[in-house]
Amino acid sequence: MKKTYPLFLLGFMLMAFTFQVNAQDFQPLDKSPHDIAYYRKTNLMPPLVKVLYGRPQKSGREIFGNVVPYGKIWRVGANEATEVTFYEDVLFGSEKIKKGIYTLFAIPEATEWTIILSSNLDTWGTYEYDPKQDVARVKSKVKKAEELESFSIGFKEKGQTVEMVLGWDTTRVSVPITTN
Amino acid sequence: MILSFPFNILTDQVKFSVAMKKIYFGVVFFVVLCSHSLNAQHFSPLDNSPTDIAYLRTDNNKKPVVKVIYSRPLKRGEQVFGTQIPYDKLWRTGDNEATEVRFYSDVRFGDQLVKAGTYVMHSIPGEKEWTIILNKNTDTLGAFFYDQSKDVARIKVPARNGEQIDIFSIAFDKNFNNTYMVLGWDTTRVNIPIDTYTQVLAEL
Numbered sequence: 001m002k003k004t005y006p007l008f009l010l011g012f013m014l015m016a017f018t019f020q021v022n023a024q025d026f027q028p029l030d031k032s033p034h035d036i037a038y039y040r041k042t043n044l045m046p047p048l049v050k051v052l053y054g055r056p057q058k059s060g061r062e063i064f065g066n067v068v069p070y071g072k073i074w075r076v077g078a079n080e081a082t083e084v085t086f087y088e089d090v091l092f093g094s095e096k097i098k099k100g101i102y103t104l105f106a107i108p109e110a111t112e113w114t115i116i117l118s119s120n121l122d123t124w125g126t127y128e129y130d131p132k133q134d135v136a137r138v139k140s141k142v143k144k145a146e147e148l149e150s151f152s153i154g155f156k157e158k159g160q161t162v163e164m165v166l167g168w169d170t171t172r173v174s175v176p177i178t179t180n
Numbered sequence: 181m182i183l184s185f186p187f188n189i190l191t192d193q194v195k196f197s198v199a200m201k202k203i204y205f206g207v208v209f210f211v212v213l214c215s216h217s218l219n220a221q222h223f224s225p226l227d228n229s230p231t232d233i234a235y236l237r238t239d240n241n242k243k244p245v246v247k248v249i250y251s252r253p254l255k256r257g258e259q260v261f262g263t264q265i266p267y268d269k270l271w272r273t274g275d276n277e278a279t280e281v282r283f284y285s286d287v288r289f290g291d292q293l294v295k296a297g298t299y300v301m302h303s304i305p306g307e308k309e310w311t312i313i314l315n316k317n318t319d320t321l322g323a324f325f326y327d328q329s330k331d332v333a334r335i336k337v338p339a340r341n342g343e344q345i346d347i348f349s350i351a352f353d354k355n356f357n358n359t360y361m362v363l364g365w366d367t368t369r370v371n372i373p374i375d376t377y378t379q380v381l382a383e384l
Contacts, residue, residue: 025349025351025353025362025364026345026349026351026362026364027232027234027349027351028347029230029232029252029347030230030232033226033227033230033231033232034230034231034232034233034249035224035226035227035230035231036231036249036276036277037224038319046319047319050319052231052233052249055226080233121243122235122243122244122247148223150225150226152223152224153223154223154224165223167223
């Protein structure tokens with residue numbers, strides 16, 4: 001028995017090791033799953049705006065001013081920085097933006113947020129955020145609404161413009177986007 | 181507007197009987213319910229097949245070489261391929277929006293050269309062999325808008341067995357100097373050879 005014990009241990013370690021290597025390839029489902037929000041003029045038309053973002057949960061916490069502190073840059077979601085694709089040139093707030101792919105950040109405050117488009121793509125969160133790569137900065141007033149459990153981004157048509165609405169907890173912030 | 185129509189008919193009635201009041205209450209309740217869902221309409225709930233992103237990077241601190249955005253459905257029955265996902269039929273390689281693949285440089289995808297750019301990745305699962313398709317018709321829901329004339333690559337890869345996995349998964353495997361995009365679901369694995377040598381050469 002004594003002789004087989006180290007062998008058994010070695011075997012067990014090998015098993016544990018191989019299991020780890022096999023399982024490492026595939027990631028489990030994310031706690032803040034990604035989602036995609038599209039804006040299309042009609043359902044069958046190609047999209048004009050696409051947002052790829054992570055959706056963290058409220059889970060009973062107070063979000064703004066607490067989980068997401070005021071006055072600090074936020075990735076507007078979770079995990080990878082939120083990515084926005086414009087399929088044609090647009091006005092983002094009052095800023096002219098060329099069609100293309102950007103990352104979206106925000107600096108939340110109690111009454112007014114700063115929404116930022118950056119050209120630094122495929123970054124993790126805000127760790128690589130560099131204000132030199134800002135493409136636009138837009139200010140937007142905070143509105144209050146029903147409590148939302150999951151951080152959400154959606155589009156709301158208002159005449160000729162569409163508003164990109166960020167919603168989480170009881171906070172709503174929107175940026176008007178004008179397309180042709 | 182359409183919803184307020186029966187409401188108008190009701191107010192035109194001379195008197196409200198008890199039954200009428202019940203209907204009236206029901207209609208108001210229905211209208212309130214609908215307006216609630218209208219308010220919430222521009223935010224969608226969490227998806228049953230959540231979206232996920234898989235990256236291939238040559239180095240953790242470097243920009244990605246390949247990015248895959250895909251939906252992750254769950255295994256429902258005894259077996260996925262051949263039942264939940266039929267064999268020999270076009271599949272969106274995930275769920276919801278067609279799976280999107282972005283190459284940041286020209287790559288060799290299987291045995292075919294593909295230019296840097298964004299594509300959708302469809303597949304035709306088979307018991308022994310899968311067909312993997314890259315197509316230029318991006319931002320489409322599922323494979324419903326598939327147009328073969330917009331294919332940029334079609335390759336055949338063998339299917340192999342692996343450990344049981346409940347959620348559809350895409351990952352990159354960089355073993356033995358070869359890079360593979362690995363599709364995994366249930367006990368099926370499909371390895372797609374990806375050669376980003378141009379990227380590697382550019383970084384030397």
